[in-house]
Amino acid sequence: DGGITQSPKYLFRKEGQNVTLSCEQNLNHDAMYWYRQDPGQGLRLIYYSQIVNDFQKGDIAEGYSVSREKKESFPLTVTSAQKNPTAFYLCASSPGLAGINNEQFFGPGTRLTVL
Amino acid sequence: GQQLNQSPQSMFIQEGEDVSMNCTSSSIFNTWLWYKQDPGEGPVLLIALYKAGELTSNGRLTAQFGITRKDSFLNISASIPSDVGIYFCAGRVQGAQKLVFGQGTRLTINP
Numbered sequence: 001d002g003g004i005t006q007s008p009k010y011l012f013r014k015e016g017q018n019v020t021l022s023c024e025q026n027l028n029h030d031a032m033y034w035y036r037q038d039p040g041q042g043l044r045l046i047y048y049s050q051i052v053n054d055f056q057k058g059d060i061a062e063g064y065s066v067s068r069e070k071k072e073s074f075p076l077t078v079t080s081a082q083k084n085p086t087a088f089y090l091c092a093s094s095p096g097l098a099g100i101n102n103e104q105f106f107g108p109g110t111r112l113t114v115l
Numbered sequence: 116g117q118q119l120n121q122s123p124q125s126m127f128i129q130e131g132e133d134v135s136m137n138c139t140s141s142s143i144f145n146t147w148l149w150y151k152q153d154p155g156e157g158p159v160l161l162i163a164l165y166k167a168g169e170l171t172s173n174g175r176l177t178a179q180f181g182i183t184r185k186d187s188f189l190n191i192s193a194s195i196p197s198d199v200g201i202y203f204c205a206g207r208v209q210g211a212q213k214l215v216f217g218q219g220t221r222l223t224i225n226p
Contacts, residue, residue: 042203043205098207098211100146103163105160111155
């Protein structure tokens with residue numbers, strides 16, 4: 001089945017440790033995105049990538065890093081520089097970046113808890 | 116950054132009732148989207164709108180792209196228990212690459 005997978009579903013880390021969240025899609029989509037969701041709030045964009053080996057900062061990129069070495073993969077690293085990393089992280093993909101029928105489809109999310 | 120005002124923030128209704136929620140923006144959008152999120156899951160796209168005045172249905176759901184291009188509405192008719200969740204609007208300004216999301220409407224249904 002085509003879709004977006006994120007792993008793991010739940011992740012616990014100690015404060016000061018870097019952690020990498022996985023996102024894989026087999027939809028052949030060019031664009032991929034990472035969002036952060038906090039309770040009672042909408043989704044905030046961390047990073048996005050239009051094509052392989054290219055990515056752009058979103059609205060809250062500080063303390064995060066990404067790579068896009070393969071079309072189907074867009075891992076997110078939460079670094080120790082992120083002041084409040086505990087959150088629900090959502091990965092999304094779309095055929096392109098904008099325009100009709102280029103809408104974003106989301107993965108199931110990873111809940112990160114930093115102890 | 117751009118803001119979307121989504122209201123109401125929460126709704127408590129009886130099963131079978133109709134539901135209405137909306138989003139407004141200070142900017143003119145060329146795309147409006149409505150998503151539903153179940154607890155602990157990713158949002159699922161319900162309806163996409165691309166033209167001012169457009170009215171689109173998906174089963175018991177109906178969404179409209181406001182004629183001013185600054186608002187959108189989602190209606191759910193004859194609510195059922197599986198409609199429970201958080202509904203998000205999202206919009207895109209013409210030429211922009213990023214979506215802007217509303218803060219969500221949490222729908223609770225009393226059986």
